[in-house]
Structures are given as C-alpha cells and as structure tokens.
Amino acid sequence: MSSQGRILKDKIAHKVMLAFVWLTIILLLVIALGLFIKAWPLFKTVSISDLLFSTTWVPYEGKFGMLSFIISTFWVTGVATVIAVPLCLLCAIYLSEYANKKVIAWVSPLIDILAGIPSVIFGIWGVIVIVPFVRDILAPMFGVSSTGYSILAGGIVLSIMVFPIVIYVLLEVFKTVPEDLRNAALSLGANKWIMIRKVLLRKAGPGIISAIVLGFSRALGETLAVLMVVGNVVDLPSNPLEAGYPLPAMIANNYGELLSIPMYDSALMLCALVLFVIVVFFNIIARIILRRIEKKIS
Amino acid sequence: MKRYKIEEKVFNVLMKVATGIILLSLIWILATIVYKGLPYMSWDMVSRTPQGGFYMGKEGGVLNAIVGSLYLAGGSTILALFISLPVVLYLNVYRRKKSAFSTFIRSSLDILWGIPSIVYGAFGFTLMLLFGLKTSLLAGIITLTLLIIPIMIRAMDEVMLTIPKGLFEASYSLGATRFETATKVAIRKTLPGIVTAILISFGRAVGDAASVLFTAGFTDNIPTSLSQPAASLPLAIFFQLGTPVPEVQGRAYASALILTLLILAISLSSRYFTKRYLKNKI
Numbered sequence: 001m002s003s004q005g006r007i008l009k010d011k012i013a014h015k016v017m018l019a020f021v022w023l024t025i026i027l028l029l030v031i032a033l034g035l036f037i038k039a040w041p042l043f044k045t046v047s048i049s050d051l052l053f054s055t056t057w058v059p060y061e062g063k064f065g066m067l068s069f070i071i072s073t074f075w076v077t078g079v080a081t082v083i084a085v086p087l088c089l090l091c092a093i094y095l096s097e098y099a100n101k102k103v104i105a106w107v108s109p110l111i112d113i114l115a116g117i118p119s120v121i122f123g124i125w126g127v128i129v130i131v132p133f134v135r136d137i138l139a140p141m142f143g144v145s146s147t148g149y150s151i152l153a154g155g156i157v158l159s160i161m162v163f164p165i166v167i168y169v170l171l172e173v174f175k176t177v178p179e180d181l182r183n184a185a186l187s188l189g190a191n192k193w194i195m196i197r198k199v200l201l202r203k204a205g206p207g208i209i210s211a212i213v214l215g216f217s218r219a220l221g222e223t224l225a226v227l228m229v230v231g232n233v234v235d236l237p238s239n240p241l242e243a244g245y246p247l248p249a250m251i252a253n254n255y256g257e258l259l260s261i262p263m264y265d266s267a268l269m270l271c272a273l274v275l276f277v278i279v280v281f282f283n284i285i286a287r288i289i290l291r292r293i294e295k296k297i298s
Numbered sequence: 299m300k301r302y303k304i305e306e307k308v309f310n311v312l313m314k315v316a317t318g319i320i321l322l323s324l325i326w327i328l329a330t331i332v333y334k335g336l337p338y339m340s341w342d343m344v345s346r347t348p349q350g351g352f353y354m355g356k357e358g359g360v361l362n363a364i365v366g367s368l369y370l371a372g373g374s375t376i377l378a379l380f381i382s383l384p385v386v387l388y389l390n391v392y393r394r395k396k397s398a399f400s401t402f403i404r405s406s407l408d409i410l411w412g413i414p415s416i417v418y419g420a421f422g423f424t425l426m427l428l429f430g431l432k433t434s435l436l437a438g439i440i441t442l443t444l445l446i447i448p449i450m451i452r453a454m455d456e457v458m459l460t461i462p463k464g465l466f467e468a469s470y471s472l473g474a475t476r477f478e479t480a481t482k483v484a485i486r487k488t489l490p491g492i493v494t495a496i497l498i499s500f501g502r503a504v505g506d507a508a509s510v511l512f513t514a515g516f517t518d519n520i521p522t523s524l525s526q527p528a529a530s531l532p533l534a535i536f537f538q539l540g541t542p543v544p545e546v547q548g549r550a551y552a553s554a555l556i557l558t559l560l561i562l563a564i565s566l567s568s569r570y571f572t573k574r575y576l577k578n579k580i
Contacts, residue, residue, distance in 0.1 A: 010475035017388035020381055024447060025406045031417065034424045090309070090316035098313065107317065109569060114324045116498075116565045117558070118505025120532040124539060124554050125327045128334060160323045167320075193306030214412070221414020223508035224536060248416040248508065255423075255512050272420035276413065283412040287405055 032276060039270035042263055051270065057234050064267040068236045070274065072151070072244035076226060077219045079155025079240050084162050085212055091163075092170035097196055115164035123228035126157040131229055134241070144241050149231035152240040157229055158219045166215035169290075173207030174200065176293055210289035217282035221275060223248035247275045328558065335555030338548035344556065348518040360553050363534035365520045367557075369435060370510060370530055371503035374442035375450075378499060381443070382450040383485075383492075390458035391480040394466065404455070411448035418445045419509040426513060436524040438514025445509050446499040453498050457491030458484060490574040497568035501561055507532035531557045 042051065046064060054065025095104060134156075135148030177200055185195040201208070231243025232253060251271050254264070346359035385403075393400045422441030431437050461484060469479040485492065507530065515527030516537065531553060538550035 006475050006478070010477040013477040013480070014388075014392055017384040017392060020384040021388050021403055024381065024385055024410070024451070025403060027444065027447075028406055028410055028413075031413070031421045034421050034428075035417075038424045038427075087316040087319055090313045091320050094313035094317050098310065099317075107321065110321055110324055112569070113562065113565050114320075116501050116505070116561055117324075117327065118507070118532055118561060120505070120507050120535050121327065121331060121554055121558055121561075124535060124550065125330050127539065128330055129326070160320075160327075163320050163323070191302060191306060193309065194302050217412055221416060223414065223416040224532065228536070228539070248414060251416050251420060252508055252511055269420055269424065272417050276417045279412055279414060279417070280409055283409050287408050291401070291405070 028280075032273070035269050035273040035276060039266050039273050042266040042270055045263070052274070055236050059261050059264050059267065062263055064263070064270070066247070066267075066271055066274065068234055069245055069247045069250050069271065072230075072237055073220060073246040073248075073275075073278075075151045075237055075240065075244055076154040076158060076230060076246050077216055079151060080158035080162060080219045081212065081216050083155060083159035084166055084215060087159075088163055088166040088170060088211075088215070089208070092167050092174065093196060093200075095167075096171055096174040097192065097200070111164050111167060114160075115168075119161070119222060119224040120228075122157050122161055123225035126153060126225060126229040130156050139241055142241065146241045147231065147243070149229055149243055150241050151230060151237055151244040154226045154230035154244065154246070155240065157225050158222055161222060161225060162215040162219050165218050166211050169211035169214055170204075170208065173204050173211060173290075173293065176207065177203045206289045207293050210286040213282050213286040213289075217279045217286070220279050220282070221248055223252050227252055247271050251275075331551070331554050331558050334548075335551040335553075335558075338552035339555060340552075343549065343552050347520060360529075360531070360534050360549070360556070362518055362520050363529040363531045363553065364556065366435075366514070366517075366528035367504050367531040367560075369521065369528055370438050370442055370514060371500050373435070373439035374446060374503050375496060375500045377439065377443040378446045378450050379496060381447055382454060382495075385451050386454040386458055387480045387484060389455060390461070391466070391476050391484055394463075407448045407451055407455075411452060414508070415445055415506050416508040416511075419512045422509060423512040432525070433513060433515030433527045434525050435514060435521045435528040438510045438528055438530075439524075441509045441513045442503045442506065445506060446503050449502055450495050450499040453495035454488070454492055457488045457495070461487055490571040494568045494571045497564050497571065501564040501568070504564070505532060505557065505561055507536065531560075 042064065045062065051064055051066060052070070053067050054063070055068045056063045056065040057068065095107060099107070130153045131148035133148075134150055134153045135146055138152065139146035139148070139150075181199055181203065182195055185199045186192070190198065226246055227249035230246060230249060232245050232249055233243040234245050235243070237244045251268050254268060340359075342357065343359040344364060345361060346357070347362040348360070349356060349358035389400055389403060418441055422437060422444070425431075425440070426433070426437045465483060465487065466479060469483045470476075474482070510528075510530050511533060514530060516529050516533055517527045518529070519526075521528045535550050535553045535557065538546050538553060541547065
C-alpha cells in the first residue's frame with residue numbers, strides 16, 4: 001500500500017475514534033437531558049419543593065412528593081455504609097500491610113467473585129437468610145415486632161454488595177502511600193501498628209473518604225436486591241427495623257403502571273433524575289479526591 | 299509502647315475477623331443458593347420453556363430466560379465492543395501522553411461507570427418512547443450496551459496502560475502509523491486482557507436486571523427477532539420468587555443456581571485469561 005494511503009487511513013481512524021470518544025462523553029449529558037425532558041411536564045403543574053420535600057405520594061391525585069423515598073434511600077445506604085466501612089477498612093489494612101502473598105492469592109480472587117455476583121442473587125439470599133434473621137433474632141432483641149422486610153435487612157445485604165468496591169479502592173489508596181514513608185517510620189522505632197495509625201491512615205485519609213463515598217454512591221443506586229428485602233412501604237421511616245422504600249426500588253416496582261396514570265411516567269423519570277444527580281454528585285467528589293492523590297504521587 | 303503492642307494484637311485479631319466475615323458472606327451466599335436450588339434442579343429447568351400454568355406450579359423450565367439472557371448479553375457485549383475499542387485505542391495510542399483531555403475522558407467514564415443500572419433503564423425507556431419502540435430484545439440490548447460501555451472501556455484501558463513505551467517507539471521507528479501500531483501491536487499485545495474485559499462486561503450484562511426491566515420486557519417464548527420482547531434470568535428469578543406457590547419459588551432457587559453457575563464460569567474463565575496476559579507481559 002502506498003504510504004499516502006496508509007497515512008490517510010491513519011487520519012480517518014483518528015477522526016472515527018475521536019467521534020466515538022465524544023459519543024461516550026456526551027452520553028452523560030444525554031442521559032440527564034433525556035430524563036429532564038421527560039420530567040419537565042411535572043414541573044409545570046407541581047412546584048419543585050412539593051416534589052422534593054413533601055411526603056404525600058398519591059399518583060391518582062397527581063401528588064408526587066418523593067421525600068419518603070429519598071429519606072429511605074439514605075437510610076438504607078447509611079446502614080450499609082456503617083456496616084461496610086469498618087469491616088472493609090480492617091480487611092484492607094490486613095491485606096495491604098499484614099497478609100502474606102499466600103493469603104492474598106486466596107482472598108483476592110474470592111473478592112473478585114463477590115464483585116461479579118448479580119444483584120438478584122444477593123436479593124434471594126437476603127430473602128432466605130437475612131429477612132428471617134431480622135424478624136426472628138434482631139427485632140425481638142430490641143423488643144419490636146418486624147416482618148423482617150426492613151431497612152436493616154436492605155442495609156445488611158447492600159453492605160455485602162459494596163465490600164468489593166470499597167476494598168479495591170482502599171487497596172489502591174494504600175498502594176499510593178510511599179514505601180519510604182513506611183520505612184522511615186519503622187526505622188524510627190515505631191512498630192507496624194504505630195506506623196499504620198500515624199503514617200498510613202493519616203496519609204491515606206482523603207483516599208479513605210473517597211473510597212467510602214464511592215461505596216456509598218454505589219449503594220444508592222442498587223435496585224433489585226434492596227427491592228426484594230426492604231419492604232416497600234411508602235412511609236417516612238423512623239428506625240431501621242421499619243420497612244422503607246428507596247428510590248430505585250420505587251422506580252423498578254412501578255414501571256408497569258407507568259403509562260396508565262397521567263404524569264406518572266414524568267414522576268418516575270424525575271425520581272431517576274434525582275437519583276442520577278445524587279449519585280453523580282458523590283461520584284464527582286470522590287473522583288476529585290482520588291485524582292488529587294494521583295497527581296501528588298506523580 | 300506496651301499499649302501499642304496490645305492494641306496491635308487486638309486489631310490484628312479484628313482484621314482477621316473482618317476478612318473472615320467478608321469471605322464467609324460470599325461462601326454463605328453460594329452455599330445457600332446451591333443448597334436451596336439443587337433439589338429443584340432438573341433437566342426440564344434448562345431444556346424447556348414455561349408451559350401453561352408454569353407460574354402455578356405446572357411443568358416447564360426457564361430456557362426462555364437462559365436464552366434471552368444470552369441474547370441480551372451477547373448482543374450488548376458485541377455492540378459495546380465496537381464502541382469501546384476505538385475509545386480505548388484513542389486513549390492509549392493516539393493520546394498516549396497524559397493531557398487534560400485524556401484525564402477529562404477518563405473522568406467522564408468513571409462517572410458513567412458509577413451511574414446505577416436503574417437510571418440506565420429509565421433512560422432506555424425514554425429512548426424507547428422517543429423512537430416508538432416497544433419492550434423488545436433490541437431495546438434491552440441498547441440499554442445494556444450503554445450500561446457496560448464504561449465497564450468495558452475501563453477494563454481494557456487498564457491493560458493497555460501497561461504496554462511499555464518502548465514497544466510503541468519500536469513500532470513507530472519501523473515506519474508504522476499510529477493506526478497500524480494500534481491494530482498490530484497494541485491489540486495483539488493485550489489480547490488476553492481484552493478478552494477478560496469482554497468477559498467481565500458479558501457477566502455484568504447477564505446479571506443485570508434493573509436496566510432490562512423497563513426495556514426488554516418478559517415473555518415465556520424464546521425471541522425469534524429483535525423486535526420481540528425477551529426474558530432474562532434475573533427477572534425470571536425475581537418473578538418466580540414473587541409467586542406464593544412453593545414449587546415455583548423452588549424453581550426461582552434453581553434458576554438462581556443456574557445464573558450463579560453461569561457467572562462463576564465467566565468469572566473463572568476471565569481469571570484464566572488474566573493469567574495468560576500476565577504471563578506474556580514484558
């Protein structure tokens with residue numbers, strides 16, 4: 001082939017690839033715009049504060065207050081975070097500082113497998129194991145009667161689902177703490193534990209926060225597993241043993257009636273948009289922190 | 299000093315316990331699915347579609363969901379590959395040097411990666427309305443494609459980043475263009491890694507339910523064209539578990555076992571390819 005032909009091919013390929021790159025980047029905007037346009041009719045009839053800060057959800061009367069869904073979402077995610085963070089932090093410190101190669105070779109594939117398990121499998125396990133556990137053991141312990149389908153059950157199942165991502169990010173963050181810094185601490189006579197507390201955890205502080213935020217935002221959008229165990233009752237929950245109804249579960253549960261009630265589709269798309277905005281917001285924060293750490297190192 | 303030593307010992311135990319809990323939860327989940335699903339496993343489950351009265355406990359299997367899931371995941375993986383590969387090659391060959399633009403691309407992909415599948419589902423639904431599509435295999439495939447693009451790109455990007463600079467320089471010094479370097483050096487060098495990325499994306503697509511709920515619908519038949527609705531394993535599990543008939547719930551467990559085995563097979567083969575990749579890494 002002539003060299004001119006080859007160069008032309010190279011240039012065309014360049015343009016085509018660039019087009020695909022823009023296509024992917026624009027996708028983010030298109031999703032937001034698409035959801036916004038679908039939700040738009042709702043803004044004309046109902047005020048934004050009524051939508052976001054009211055708990056009255058009566059689609060037949062055109063009342064779409066989604067506060068109880070938003071609060072439920074944060075409850076479930078909060079419970080999951082409280083359970084997952086200490087466990088993941090301990091596990092990540094162990095894997096990065098104490099565990100020998102043999103242990104790591106065993107543990108990391110298992111965490112990979114955990115990361116690959118579909119949401120519905122977590123859900124079915126939650127129904128079989130966690131729901132009865134909450135109903136028969138945890139609820140009586142607090143002197144409450146509960147069907148087991150509760151925020152707590154959702155939180156427990158979710159916490160397991162976010163283990164892999166939080167551990168991955170934590171391990172990446174710990175890797176970025178320079179070996180020299182650890183050795184310097186150790187050579188000053190610190191034992192490993194002092195080094196971890198005073199050097200590793202302090203140096204990795206912002207990274208740990210971003211790992212938590214990433215896990216948190218992953219949990220915010222989890223749908224099917226939560227839907228299966230959380231109870232799905234439209235009400236403002238006051239404690240984790242009550243049933244909740246997070247945004248993703250609500251969207252997934254009501255798609256069937258989507259087109260039979262006026263404005264209902266707009267309301268559900270608005271719910272998706274709210275979820276989108278919350279998740280993107282947390283993701284951006286976490287990524288900014290992580291990029292800063294990366295920059296510092298290079 | 300002594301205080302720290304005690305503290306270290308306590309925390310050492312706690313760390314091992316935490317790691318144990320995390321691993322145990324995985325084993326517990328797998329064991330529950332096997333224990334509950336195995337008694338209901340039968341040849342009928344994987345070889346027949348639901349017959350009349352299936353959801354009341356009559357005969358049949360979930361072949362419709364198995365085939366539907368494979369169609370959905372297969373179609374979306376192929377489509378996603380066509381979009382992901384150019385993006386990855388652009389990032390790693392044409393824009394090898396770190397620049398503000400490449401950082402921007404990667405950041406956008408990271409954000410896309412974090413968007414929940416239910417949001418993709420809702421977005422897919424608005425697309426469907428826009429184009430006047432009904433719930434169909436095609437709509438499901440398109441939505442899943444959007445969902446797995448960021449996953450696939452990230453996974454491929456990670457392996458491509460490990461290609462040594464010297465390899466590119468060698469290729470250029472022989473007079474190869476960037477496009478030739480991309481196809482003949484970069485892709486070839488990372489082929490096992492690319493296969494891993496494809497498998498990971500395929501696994502995600504098989505397991506995802508929230509995005510196909512709106513878009514692919516559900517049917518008892520095996521779709522014969524792109525415009526027909528398609529069943530999927532996660533939704534089959536979900537719907538069967540929702541019935542009050544114990545026999546049908548049992549089949550939900552068996553379907554869950556099928557899905558789990560499928561995912562494990564994908565996971566294990568992707569590990570195999572990762573190992574192959576590591577072996578021929580320079």
